[in-house]
Amino acid sequence: MSDLHDEVEQILQQIATKSVVSLAQINRRLAELDAQIKAAQPNSSGSVILHSRRHEKPCAGCPHYSWSIWLESTKRGVRHYSRYTIDNPQQRKRRGDIGRKLSPLIHEAEKLMALKKKLTASFAYLNKQPLYLPPEPPV
Secondary structure, three states: OHHHHHHHHHHHHHHHHHHHHHHHHHHHHHHHHHHHHHHOOOOOOOOEEEEEEOOOOOOOOOOEEEEEEEEEEEEOOEEEEEEEEEOOHHHHOOOHHHHHHHHHHHHHHHHHHHHHHHHHHHHHHHHHOOOOOOOOOOO
């Protein structure tokens, strides 16, 4: 019976390690895609970006990514940019050559963001569960 417990513990450790490594790889690739998306378009009104945010006290899902667009406006003769959150980056991206460069980058980022959401939801679920501690044997 002990061999079975050892095998199961080893499998659980492999799953945990694989999950942590996968999440780290996803975060690295999203950071690379963020830089590539910014580099593929002019830094001006209409630029779609992958916005990352972190908590003061980091969680397993940090950094959290969302899509934003920069829009230019003028108030009292002063030009400034504002960032707005969007849900549909493929529809809001620039057209033409820039849009064709952005499309596969956005597609990959969206797939990774969805996978990351599933992984971190699993971590959150497990983190909220009470730990099972077997009762101590009587002395």
